[in-house]
Amino acid sequence: MNGNGRFLAGEGSSSRPKRPRLSSPAEDGENVGEVTATVAGDEVRSGTLVDLDLLDCSVCCQPLSNPIFQCDNGHVACSACCTNLRNKCPSCALPIGVYRNRMMERVVEAIIVPCPNAKHGCTDKFSYGKELAHEKECKFGLCYCPAPGCNYSGLCKDLYRHYHAYHLDTCKGFTCGVNKDAWLEISEKILVLQERRDGALVAVQCFEEEQGVYVTVNCIAPCAPGVSEFSFQLTYSNGAKSMSFEFDEMNQIQKVSFQTPEKGFISVPRYFLDGRTTLKMKICINRLGEEEDSD
Numbered sequence: 116m117n118g119n120g121r122f123l124a125g126e127g128s129s130s131r132p133k134r135p136r137l138s139s140p141a142e143d144g145e146n147v148g149e150v151t152a153t154v155a156g157d158e159v160r161s162g163t164l165v166d167l168d169l170l171d172c173s174v175c176c177q178p179l180s181n182p183i184f185q186c187d188n189g190h191v192a193c194s195a196c197c198t199n200l201r202n203k204c205p206s207c208a209l210p211i212g213v214y215r216n217r218m219m220e221r222v223v224e225a226i227i228v229p230c231p232n233a234k235h236g237c238t239d240k241f242s243y244g245k246e247l248a249h250e251k252e253c254k255f256g257l258c259y260c261p262a263p264g265c266n267y268s269g270l271c272k273d274l275y276r277h278y279h280a281y282h283l284d285t286c287k288g289f290t291c292g293v294n295k296d297a298w299l300e301i302s303e304k305i306l307v308l309q310e311r312r313d314g315a316l317v318a319v320q321c322f323e324e325e326q327g328v329y330v331t332v333n334c335i336a337p338c339a340p341g342v343s344e345f346s347f348q349l350t351y352s353n354g355a356k357s358m359s360f361e362f363d364e365m366n367q368i369q370k371v372s373f374q375t376p377e378k379g380f381i382s383v384p385r386y387f388l389d390g391r392t393t394l395k396m397k398i399c400i401n402r403l404g405e406e407e408d409s410d
């Protein structure tokens with residue numbers, strides 16, 4: 116019977132030698148997790164882990180998540196790295212990828228960390244590593260002002276107020292369900308529309324490419340359920356002909372980018388532009404879930 120890699124539940128870990136620290140504890144106090152442990156009699160003890168980097172895989176630096184493996188020398192790696200390294204320990208070259216480190220798995224699950232947006236008001240907490248998936252759809256994610264040269268960032272509701280207060284002259288209002296002219300000078304690259312009711316911001320952007328012009332329509336909001344969810348219909352016409360596009364769901368972005376997108380754009384071919392420098396478009400935006408029940 117080989118006992119390597121097996122730890123009995125409830126066995127104290129204090130007698131085991133400590134692994135050397137990979138880096139010094141963070142000084143800003145942000146890299147801290149709460150540790151909770153249940154002991155006999157339902158009493159929960161808790162403590163603080165000051166350096167969360169200890170819970171990252173030393174090979175790929177991503178948060179360790181189950182299953183966690185160890186070599187005969189006790190070096191730890193995540194399962195993806197064990198596969199990538201063909202089950203050879205990166206530290207000592209012994210085999211790794213068979214024996215799990217159950218204690219480390221329990222520790223990682225017991226570490227509770229706040230959402231990275233806690234300082235902006237999110238109160239959600241997660242097992243270590245799980246907060247990263249949440250951050251992508253946290254409604255407290257910061258949004259950045261789309262006005263050229265403006266460095267404002269804030270919660271989306273605050274950004275909408277900021278935009279209305281400081282950039283009203285550069286923006287056009289829109290009402291959901293109403294067809295609206297959205298003429299965009301190709302050289303200006305961006306047109307910002309603001310909803311009259313809630314102030315939601317929609318950025319219509321164009322990217323001039325060899326084959327024609329790519330157009331994107333994004334709402335500036337975190338990708339959180341229930342926050343500024345729209346569908347839209349966009350029509351481009353050059354007088355004689357027109358092209359129409361319908362999107363069931365408008366993309367939500369926290370910051371506009373001026374990099375040519377690889378997907379999610381509308382392509383207006385060059386022959387269709389007929390040498391025009393203005394895209395004469397019409398847009399109709401609808402709030403999701405309101406089309407059916409509007410009376």
Ligand SMILES: [Zn+2]
Pocket residue numbers: 172173174175176177192193194195196
């Ligand atoms: Zn790894």
Ligand SMILES: [Zn+2]
Pocket residue numbers: 186187188189190204205206207208209
């Ligand atoms: Zn090793």
Ligand SMILES: [Zn+2]
Pocket residue numbers: 230231232233237238239249250253254255
């Ligand atoms: Zn959050």
Ligand SMILES: [Zn+2]
Pocket residue numbers: 260261262265266267277278281282
């Ligand atoms: Zn601004």
